Amino acid sequence: MFFAVIAQNxxxxxxxxxxxxxxxxxxxxxxxxxxxxxxxxxxxxxxASGDKVCAIMSPENGQWKAAECSTDRPFFCTMVGHxxxxxxxxxxxxxxxxxxxxxxxxxxxxxxxQLYNFxxxxxxxxxxxxxxxxVHSAVENNFLFDIIASNVNASLVQAxxxxxxxxxxxxxxxxxxxxxxxxxxxxxxxxPVDWTGVDPPxxxxxxxxxxx
Numbered sequence: 534m535f536f537a538v539i540a541q542n543x544x545x546x547x548x549x550x551x552x553x554x555x556x557x558x559x560x561x562x563x564x565x566x567x568x569x570x571x572x573x574x575x576x577x578x579x580x581a582s583g584d585k586v587c588a589i590m591s592p593e594n595g596q597w598k599a600a601e602c603s604t605d606r607p608f609f610c611t612m613v614g615h616x617x618x619x620x621x622x623x624x625x626x627x628x629x630x631x632x633x634x635x636x637x638x639x640x641x642x643x644x645x646x647q648l649y650n651f652x653x654x655x656x657x658x659x660x661x662x663x664x665x666x667x668v669h670s671a672v673e674n675n676f677l678f679d680i681i682a683s684n685v686n687a688s689l690v691q692a693x694x695x696x697x698x699x700x701x702x703x704x705x706x707x708x709x710x711x712x713x714x715x716x717x718x719x720x721x722x723x724x725p726v727d728w729t730g731v732d733p734p735x736x737x738x739x740x741x742x743x744x745x
Contacts, residue, residue: 545592549608552588552597554581561588573597595679620661626676633666634658635680635705654706655721665708667720669728681705 551564552572561579562568575596579588585599589606619625619632626633636657641647649657651665658664668674711718713731720726 547589549606550588550590554586629673651706664722665706667708667722667724674730
């Protein structure tokens with residue numbers, strides 16, 4: 534969920550993240566010394582040459598690179614708790630002043646992802662007093678993209694139902710039903726279709742998804 538933040542607040546400059554290399558052990562950990570539970574290094578990284586003991590995040594794709602720590606850069610911080618007026622496990626986005634929830638990518642048989650059709654997705658959202666999300670700007674769309682990308686490892690090809698097309702099955706339902714053209718169709722939360730990321734629009738009505 535960091536791409537939108539980098540573009541909006543950091544002028545696309547690669548920020549430091551809380552990952553560092555311990556020189557003695559040559560092991561990358563979180564800055565508090567705990568082991569990494571997730572990592573997404575760029576190709577050829579981490580390059581542990583010289584004084585590259587800090588990690589930065591690429592503004593293009595969110596992948597990590599090793600870097601010297603002396604260069605002035607923006608940075609991310611996190612804290613325990615919930616940002617904004619959201620229930621647990623929801624994410625607050627200040628730009629829209631809304632809370633967002635991503636259904637966890639769970640494994641119904643310890644191998645394959647549990648997938649949902651649109652009706653089930655809508656029902657689960659309604660049970661939480663919500664709807665599948667509506668999208669009203671490119672910035673909001675990028676924010677949603679980042680949430681999905683930060684929660685799914687694209688290398689988990691075995692998680693797809695066919696064991697191959699994991700990228701296709703990382704798409705997530707949103708609440709648009711229509712052709713993808715502005716002012717056509719409807720969002721299930723009742724807001725106007727004043728922006729879409731569909732280019733060109735389709736000739737028929739579809740329910741739409743955001744791709745990881």
